[in-house]
Amino acid sequence: MSSNVKIPISSFIVEDWFNGLYTATMLGTLWVIAYSGHFEGLRKKYHMALVVFMYICSTMHSSLQWFxxxxxINANEGTDGTELVQALTHLAPWLEITGDTFFCLNIFIADCLFIWRCWVVWQRRWIIVILPICATIAGAVLAGFVISVQADALESNITYVAxxxxxEFTTLITAYFTLSISTxxxxxxxxxxxxxxVQRAARSVGMEKYSAYTHVVEILVESxxxxxxxxxxxxVLNTRMNINFYYAQNIHAQIAGLTPTLIILRVAAGKSRRDEEWSTSAKVESLQFAARSGLSQASSSLQGHNSDPEMGFKAPGPALVRLAGVSEPDSSSSEGNGSDSGLKSIRTLPSVQFAKVK
Incomplete structure (x- = not known):
């Protein structure tokens, strides 16, 4: 927030509306976490505490704006309007610093949660999230400098120092938001x-169970x-010094907590993919397993009708022998030597031997 700038009063009302939406989402998320059964023990408490803390940060920003x-308004409602304009264009230093602190803190928490989610969907590959992690750490350090410089500028009575x-504040805040937007x-x-x-891999093997609408929701929420x-x-609006940046700032103060809460809600409700489902190779492995199962069933149906009474099972027929890539034994040779050998016959398939002992 910048002082000495005319502030659109309706931006506070817009933020309160989003905060009301956020409140309903937060309560629903807590209920789902508590009773869905997808989170247990400390994990459940951790996620509930995270949801509440993000909500507190966003609500503090909107509450300070409303305050x-x-x-x-209350201090200047009986005046001709000059004092009201003065009050609306000059924020108290403590009010602005406190609001910006919670604003930056919520952005930091949101960035950390998005990095964690990116790490999960990419199957815990640290190389994928190295750059976002570095940018987030640098942004957190810059946020501390930004708030410190802002406090000095607001509390200084010397014009040159202010x-x-x-x-300096403008330079730091630009670098901070550059890191944040890059993350x-x-x-x-x-x-x-x-x-x-993952969606394409699932469709390629005919295992996708979600609708097109669900695909869109998954992309919007997960990302x-x-x-x-x-x-x-x-x-963009803040860089261009556009007066409407107050609307974007107040909306984003709520979205910064609302969006991570939606991700947690989706996971807690069991609507998100399981960890193993984020693998594109898992789809191919599932297809191979299905193919092996089909081959096994086909093998049973292709077995011959000749049974071995002494061993109590049916020997594989010619079709299965040919399917396994093993040459079929010469029946005439087997019949000729059958009465003289203790080991009557051996039919060999990959990893399986069929033997008949006298």
């Missing part, structure tokens, strides 16, 4: 790519596309 808005700190876009693209690859879109709009 500022209501205080300015201007210098404002310039979110990278994870979004990587997750989207993985989802598409956190909504988060990246709102953050990108906010960064």
């Amino acid at each position: 500022f808005y209501a205080g300015a 201007v210098q700190k404002e310039r 979110s876009l990278t994870t979004t693209l990587l997750i989207s790519l993985r989802v598409l690859l 956190a596309a909504l988060y990246s879109a709102t953050l990108l709009v906010f960064v």
